[in-house]
Amino acid sequence: MMLSMLYGVGIAFFGFVLHTSVAGINRKISGRLQKRYGPKWYQEFLDIFKLLSKRATSHGWIFDFGVIMALGGIIATAMFIPVTNNFLAFPDFDNFFIFAYLIAVGMLGMAMSASGSGNPLASIGVMRALTTMLAYDIPYMVVIVTIIKLTGTSSISGLALYQQAAGNNWFIVALPLGAIVAVLALMAGLGKKPFETYIAPAEIASGPLVEYGGKQLGMLFIMMEITHFIEVSLFVNLFLGGAENIFIFLVKYFAVYTALSLISNVYARFKIDQVVLFFYKWPLLIAIVQGFIAIYLGWVI
């Protein structure tokens, strides 16, 4: 058990290093897109370690405790991620709903801490983050439930194995409408451009992060990197057939994240009501149509 715990923390650390590198490379890519030279690929590491080396001000114990709760909650979630078929810490506990519940602990920790700072912009940011979550989670859940209904399992590694066993019949191909919804929900989950309402640096001064500086901000950056790792790995496992070995995982991970940040580079930001209306209009409709034709009509490519 102890060994599995260490293994899980190792996966979280792997996710942090992986996502920070991939995000750094993506900063370089978007720099090149804008005809700039772009930062160093390890710039994100420098940023995080710089933040950890600074002195921080506190706004009371809820503010500090919430940061630790956010980071701890996200590390606990990342422990259950199946990276490849064999590279996972808890083989029997990688049910999808574990992620759905545990990831909320980290998010709530951050929400609690941001509200504890007493800054009105932080409260607006938290409210917007939760509203966005509510908007994209419903269509996303409809698609996931469709997949679970079709395969009869809700274990992430089980779903990955199912796709590999059926001759690499990935759900991104088998359920194309659902995959569109999942990509949109993933963009909202990662806080990519059209759905970036809760960060909005020019509007609400980076939202929940407004009062953080120094060590707390560094910890929240680590937490966000691991959150992004969880969300992108879930997408890779659910829709791209998981990975037999680590290289396939890295390739798929990099492809998904880079494609999303390329898309986000050409968009401007939605308003919060536009985000909610958008998700409740088209993605929800598409997800329900996909569920209907996949489950009742049995039309799966």
Add this chain to the structure above:
Amino acid sequence: MMNSTNNALEVITLVESKYNVVKTEHISKYQVAFEVIREDIHSMLNFLKNSGWKQLSYLSAIDWPEEDKMELVYIVFNWDKGVHIQIRSKIDRENPEMDSILPIFPGCKYYEREAHEFFGIVFHGNPDSMKQLILEGWDDIPPLRKDFDPRAYSEAHFPQREYTETFIELNQQESKQEKRAARQAHIDEVRKGGKK
């Protein structure tokens, strides 16, 4: 299509027929200025607002220390005719007072506060006019009056950077330009072999 020159002329005839205008200036195709007595301002603004000049563009003042007068300037604008009208009136400088035009143009609230802050004009009827707006904690006479000396205020309140004297010492050094000219003359002399 309306002719805006005619618009301006129309305004002049209209206003001059109703009010006792001290001086009229037809500044340009789109601008007319009337100088009126202080008591006429309210009824005139009211009249212009009802005839379509419904935007108060600006309210400010000019200080004339030689005449010992303070001149108030109201600028109103008509969006249909495209004509700005300036209404000017001279008031007492020592004790500048004016009745607020808040009932006519509610937007004058902040202009009046600004005019009070920079010129010391008291607007009766505007409850906020004495509050500070731009200058915080001002402790001198209103700064846009002509008898205010900004340089003296700046020197009294803000530390000035003191420069060391090295610049002057450098200037007392021998001029490199003279040396260069002397050298060039010597070279020329040598080149010509001492001949003129």
Add this chain to the structure above:
Amino acid sequence: MKSTKFSELSQEQVDRKWWEIGDFFRRNSLWMLMYCTGCCAIELPPAMTSAYDMERLGMGPMATPRQADILLVSGYLSLKTLRRLIYTYEQMSEPKYVVGLGSCTINGGIYHDSHAVINQLDQYVPVDVYVAGCMPNTEAVMNGFVDLMDAIKHKTANGWKKYRDNYDWYRQNQIASLGEVEVHDEFHE
């Protein structure tokens, strides 16, 4: 078999080593809070976009004072903005640096005899790097940031320490010019 002998490091030496490691990260990842009150701010868009690309040095704009390392004062400061500037500077987390752009921050520039504009920024907050010029061109701005990185490397960019040690002196100057540093207006109450 010989074992490597490590000489005992004193606590001060250990602290200094850690500080040097921290300085490496700090000078390679400078986040700015741009306090764009004056016209020199127009030099920042070319410095940030593809012409000079500040991000290749690890620099970038930040939204709030808590997250930022550099307070970039671009141009003249009126009394009203100086109050907010002092608020902002005191909110930043240490180590923090101040960069003053343009001659207005050095000696008042063309506003040297104005009733509303201060003349010398370093009387109120410590300034680490000045970029002279009215306005400085973009190469000079970039050069100023590289100078700041050098100063951090050579441990000479310690204005924040100076502010903490000589707080009374700075406070006295602020009160002498401003009367009262705290902001009292209808929007804050």
